[in-house]
Amino acid sequence: MTAPTVPTTPRATGRGWLRPALRSRRFAAGLALLAVFVLTAALGPWLVGDPNAFTTDLGQAPSGAHWLGTTQTGQDVLAQLVVSARGTLLIGAASALIATVVSVVVGIGGGFLGGLADEALSLISNVFLVIPGLPLVIVVSAYVKGGGAWSTILVIALTSWAASARVLRAQTLSLRSRDYVLAARVYGEKRWRIVLVEILPNELAIIVSQFIFAVIFAILTQAGLAFLGLADPSHLTWGTMLYFAQNAEALTSGAWWWFIPPGLCIAALGTALSLISFGLDEVLDPRLRVRKVSA
Amino acid sequence: MTALDVQDLTVDFAQRGRVPFRAVDRVSFSLHAGRTLALVGESGSGKSTVVRALSRLVAPTAGEVRLGGARRTRGKEYRRAVQMVFQDPFASLNPAHTVGHHLIRPLLVGGRARRGADAEEKARELLRSVNLTPADDMAHKRPHELSGGQRQRVAIARALAPGPEVLLADEPVSMLDVSIRLEILGLLDRLKDERGLALLYVTHDLATARHFASEVMVMYRGEIVERGPSDEVILAPRHPYTQTLAAAAPSSAAGRERARAARAERLAARAGRDAERREAVVGDGCRFRPRCPYAMDVCTRRPPETEVGPGHRSLCWLRTDTNDSVVGFSA
Numbered sequence: 106m107t108a109p110t111v112p113t114t115p116r117a118t119g120r121g122w123l124r125p126a127l128r129s130r131r132f133a134a135g136l137a138l139l140a141v142f143v144l145t146a147a148l149g150p151w152l153v154g155d156p157n158a159f160t161t162d163l164g165q166a167p168s169g170a171h172w173l174g175t176t177q178t179g180q181d182v183l184a185q186l187v188v189s190a191r192g193t194l195l196i197g198a199a200s201a202l203i204a205t206v207v208s209v210v211v212g213i214g215g216g217f218l219g220g221l222a223d224e225a226l227s228l229i230s231n232v233f234l235v236i237p238g239l240p241l242v243i244v245v246s247a248y249v250k251g252g253g254a255w256s257t258i259l260v261i262a263l264t265s266w267a268a269s270a271r272v273l274r275a276q277t278l279s280l281r282s283r284d285y286v287l288a289a290r291v292y293g294e295k296r297w298r299i300v301l302v303e304i305l306p307n308e309l310a311i312i313v314s315q316f317i318f319a320v321i322f323a324i325l326t327q328a329g330l331a332f333l334g335l336a337d338p339s340h341l342t343w344g345t346m347l348y349f350a351q352n353a354e355a356l357t358s359g360a361w362w363w364f365i366p367p368g369l370c371i372a373a374l375g376t377a378l379s380l381i382s383f384g385l386d387e388v389l390d391p392r393l394r395v396r397k398v399s400a
Numbered sequence: 401m402t403a404l405d406v407q408d409l410t411v412d413f414a415q416r417g418r419v420p421f422r423a424v425d426r427v428s429f430s431l432h433a434g435r436t437l438a439l440v441g442e443s444g445s446g447k448s449t450v451v452r453a454l455s456r457l458v459a460p461t462a463g464e465v466r467l468g469g470a471r472r473t474r475g476k477e478y479r480r481a482v483q484m485v486f487q488d489p490f491a492s493l494n495p496a497h498t499v500g501h502h503l504i505r506p507l508l509v510g511g512r513a514r515r516g517a518d519a520e521e522k523a524r525e526l527l528r529s530v531n532l533t534p535a536d537d538m539a540h541k542r543p544h545e546l547s548g549g550q551r552q553r554v555a556i557a558r559a560l561a562p563g564p565e566v567l568l569a570d571e572p573v574s575m576l577d578v579s580i581r582l583e584i585l586g587l588l589d590r591l592k593d594e595r596g597l598a599l600l601y602v603t604h605d606l607a608t609a610r611h612f613a614s615e616v617m618v619m620y621r622g623e624i625v626e627r628g629p630s631d632e633v634i635l636a637p638r639h640p641y642t643q644t645l646a647a648a649a650p651s652s653a654a655g656r657e658r659a660r661a662a663r664a665e666r667l668a669a670r671a672g673r674d675a676e677r678r679e680a681v682v683g684d685g686c687r688f689r690p691r692c693p694y695a696m697d698v699c700t701r702r703p704p705e706t707e708v709g710p711g712h713r714s715l716c717w718l719r720t721d722t723n724d725s726v727v728g729f730s731a
Contacts, residue, residue: 284492288555291455292506292562293479302505306496 132384138377142370146194149187156184156341167362174362177353185346186366192342193374196258196327201319203262208269209305209312215270216277217300227274233267242326246335254340257330261323269315276311280304310386317382321375328371343367402469403598404431404454404482404566409463411446411453423449425622426463431566431598436589438613438630439602440645446622447602448487451570454600455484468565480510483564485588487571489551493543500539502558503527510562526557530587549580556587566598567591574603585612606649610634615711618642621687628712638714640666641688666693686717694718 127133160179167174174182215226242260249256280286281304289303305312330336331344338345350356350364409427412420424446431437441447452458454465456478464471467478486492493502503523504513513519524535530553532538543551552572559567569588573581589612592599603609609616609630616633618626618641626639637643643666647659685700686692692699698717706719 284486284488285494287457288484288486288492288558289494289505290457291479291484292558293476293509294505295509302497303494307494309496 129384129388131380132388135377135380135382135384138373139381142190142194142374142377145187146191150191153184153187154181156180156188174360176349176363177355177360182363182366185341186343186370189341189343189346189367190370192254192340193324193327193344193371196254196261196342197320197324197374200258200261200265200323200327201316203258204266204319204323205269205312205316207262207266208273208315211266212270212273213277213300213304213308216274217281217296217304223274226270230267230270230274233264234271236264239326239329242330243333243335246330253337257327257336257340258323261326265319265322265326269319272311272315273308276308277304280307313385314382317378317385321378324371324374343371401433402430403433403467405464405466405469406430406454407464407466409450409453409465410461411449411458412461420461423622424453424460427619427622427624429617429624429627431600433565433596433598434592435615436592436599436601436613438609438616439600439619440604440606440609440616441619442604442645444621445619447604447619448570449622450619451484451568451600451602454566454568455482476510480562481564482566482568483559483562484568484570485552485555485559485572488575489548489555490543490575492555493551495543497542498539499527499532499541499543499546499554502554503539503561506558506561512561512563523561526561527554529560529591530554530557532557548576549584552576552584553587556584556591560591560595564597566600568600568602570602571604572601573608574605581608588612606634606646618645623687623715625688625716626712626714628709632709632712636709638708638712638719639688639716640692640694640718642714644691669693686715 127136157180160175160181162175162179165175176182176185211226211230215223215230242264245260245263246257249260286299286303289299294303327336327342328344328347331338331342332347332351334348336342336344336348338348344367346367347364350360350367353360353363355361355363407428409424410422411424412422414420427446427450429437439447439450449458453460467481472478493499500520500523503526504519507513507519507522508515513522520539523539527533527535527538532550532553538550538554543554546554556572567588572588573584576584585608588599588601591597601609601613613630616627616630617624618633618637618639620641626633626637626642633642634646637646643662647662647666684702686695686703689695689699696717703715703717704720705713705715708714708719
């Protein structure tokens with residue numbers, strides 16, 4: 106036999122992380138659940154009728170015509186739920202994105218630059234950290250009420266970035282004196298490349314998990330704000346649905362089909378995101394990644 | 401040809417509420433193309449700080465570094481010409497990137513390759529030059545898939561990528577398995593010959609220092625206490641610190657005999673010396689005084705550098721006995 110045998114050892118590639126990730130049952134279940142919500146939010150609004158259209162069926166229990174019943178004013182609960190999914194996910198994702206970007210810039214920037222810049226950025230994040238979140242959100246959102254969804258998004262982002270920034274700063278302080286970062290300095294790598302290419306990828310697991318939890322936090326905060334009547338009521342979310350249900354005394358009148366679906370959706374979405382985060386923890390660490398491939 | 405000339409390199413580290421700590425004190429030496437200079441000393445003697453100051457990771461407090469005669473330590477040219485191999489191959493490679501990335505980036509930063517196929521081919525060449533084959537396969541691996549020896553080869557290849565003239569190797573084999581140390585040192589030695597590198601080999605292993613370096617410097621508490629041709633310094637050490645260091649190293653049977661005799665002599669000298677002198681606090685004088693078996697009154701003053709053989713110098717009062725004028729001169 107002279108033919109060279111081709112080594113069949115599996116090789117970890119940058120793109121091949123999804124398959125081992127799906128072996129994690131938690132990740133797969135979370136992803137499936139999230140996919141349902143995302144698809145509903147993306148396509149659902151075209152499949153259901155106008156959520157604000159009034160019918161003559163007032164406060165009806167679930168039936169063939171209205172799968173999830175109707176509200177006190179005769180609107181279809183299912184249509185509202187589907188349209189609300191879009192609004193809720195949008196607010197959750199957008200404010201988490203803004204919060205994550207701010208925390209990455211402040212945390213990694215401060216940790217890497219050190220000195221006066223670090224002191225200043227640390228001071229700002231400490232101030233935002235000790236400000237009690239929900240009262241500030243309530244005050245600010247009461248002040249900017251009427252600004253629509255964007256004011257809610259900005260208010261939530263403003264109050265949720267500081268803790269992540271501190272974690273990232275600590276991690277960056279540890280990473281920036283690692284030998285591989287020093288080695289990049291020795292061969293003359295530019296500073297922004299050191300931050301983005303040498304340091305950032307090693308914090309990706311933290312950033313992704315922080316982003317996911319920021320989404321959960323944003324959705325819960327938004328639901329809380331809306332429930333208290335501090336969000337724009339014309340922008341349909343699960344929170345505003347609960348607000349209207351509460352105002353119409355759905356709870357005391359026993360109209361369970363009105364308040365249980367949005368509440369359940371919020372809980373299920375939170376569960377899905379948590380499952381994804383736990384599953385990703387196993388996947389984003391390159392060392393754990395390969396153990397999965399060769400297993 | 402002198403590749404790198406270091407004059408009176410001094411590094412101080414600020415300490416909160418105290419006088420700065422002097423990690424490197426007026427160290428001078430030069431590195432020559434195609435030759436290896438070994439820097440030996442115990443932990444904390446300042447060896448790594450010398451390397452870090454030369455690779456500009458630490459700013460020196462004072463001193464002059466000349467690269468090929470020009471006094472330029474800032475800018476791209478110095479970055480390219482002076483490269484470093486780190487001690488710990490498990491920490492010096494980025495776990496997030498492939499081996500290829502570790503080689504392509506310095507090639508691109510140094511302008512030695514064009515983006516794309518050219519850089520990849522040059523990276524494969526580097527891998528082959530450090531005996532990591534098949535190069536194609538290696539370039540796609542990540543650090544955690546490699547053994548310690550393979551990682552250190554990658555680190556060496558990365559240091560070679562910018563095309564340096566000076567290579568600083570900070571204890572390049574101390575974290576590796578004993579069985580592959582010689583291979584890595586042999587590789588460094590071969591690369592030095594092939595590429596005409598000026599190699600600074602930092603170690604605490606006298607045996608490899610003698611084998612691979614033509615000259616040896618012995619460092620203690622930030623000072624060079626003895627320097628000279630490697631055989632001279634290690635086989636016939638003249639400074640008490642080097643003698644202790646040589647005696648501590650495991651060696652052959654004949655060496656052991658000699659070491660035993662030397663040890664008996666040192667113990668006798670130590671017994672003959674009163675306790676209070678042993679306790680003496682280091683002020684301006686010889687730094688080795690508190691541990692030195694031969695400590696004398698005169699050691700409270702800084703010893704002069706004395707020629708004790710051809711090209712062999714030692715920083716000790718013991719070796720100035722034959723030359724009274726030196727004693728009087730540096731008082």
